[in-house]
Amino acid sequence: MNVSEQEAQESLASIDGTISRTRKAVMKTQIGPILVLWGMVWTACYLASHFFPKSAGGIFTAGASVGAAGIAILLLRESRRGPATRNPLDKSLTMRVNFFWLLAFAYAFTWIALLKPQDGIRMNAFLCMVALFGLIVMGLWFCSWSMVVVGIAGTITTLVGVYAIHHMYYCVWMAVTFGGGMLGTGLYMLWKWR
């Protein structure tokens, strides 16, 4: 086969473009709707907690229930439509991922029960950081550096919220950075990664 230097360059550019487009499309399909869902839930919960701080516990419990119901709907929709990608060689992977998240939050709530923190802001930051730590682990597990970066950036903004932002504005800060960050990232993926 005779291929000119220019043709080879075009082929390599096509390969790089296709690989990048595929990875983005798969990530968008898998986590885009989840980020939008949880982003909306947490933004609403933080804003509601800012205006009704005494009801923050109930607001977040209700938010977590709405988010869990939303996830169930997304999973049901995917089971009817069929997945965009799947790996029959590793059927237990999804189960192990779900088990990891279940364990992470089971441990988090056990630690909360043991340590009995009195400060609602620190307890909230702790739970956010458990979720962000989980995201970093997922990133390392699936070789997704963007997840690791988002996890670290989220951790830093949460710590800034605890130590550098006046406690009165913690919920507004978290609504913008944590909830807004998730929502913005999810919408960006769904709109831009076509």
Next chain:
Amino acid sequence: MSELDSVIHQPARLQIMASLVALGVGEQMEFVYLRELLKLTDGNLGGHLAKLEDAKYVKVEKTFIARKPKTFVAATDRGRDAFSEHVKALRDIIGKKK
């Protein structure tokens, strides 16, 4: 020195292989999803997949999900090796080291 692969070199097949190799080992992509991703028609994608399947570079699996027929495609180990060799050969042509 690596050699170019005439089966893979065709532009549409090159994109198909690049998409499937971008997934993890053994990971499959649904036919319609791949078709929309690469902006190909049903017949075009089916024809190119048949050629890649003949060369044992991809494996096509038909199944049913919620009573609807679904087709999944994955790059085989042989396909991944051939793709990797093809990329090396292209890099050799432009004198670019990996």
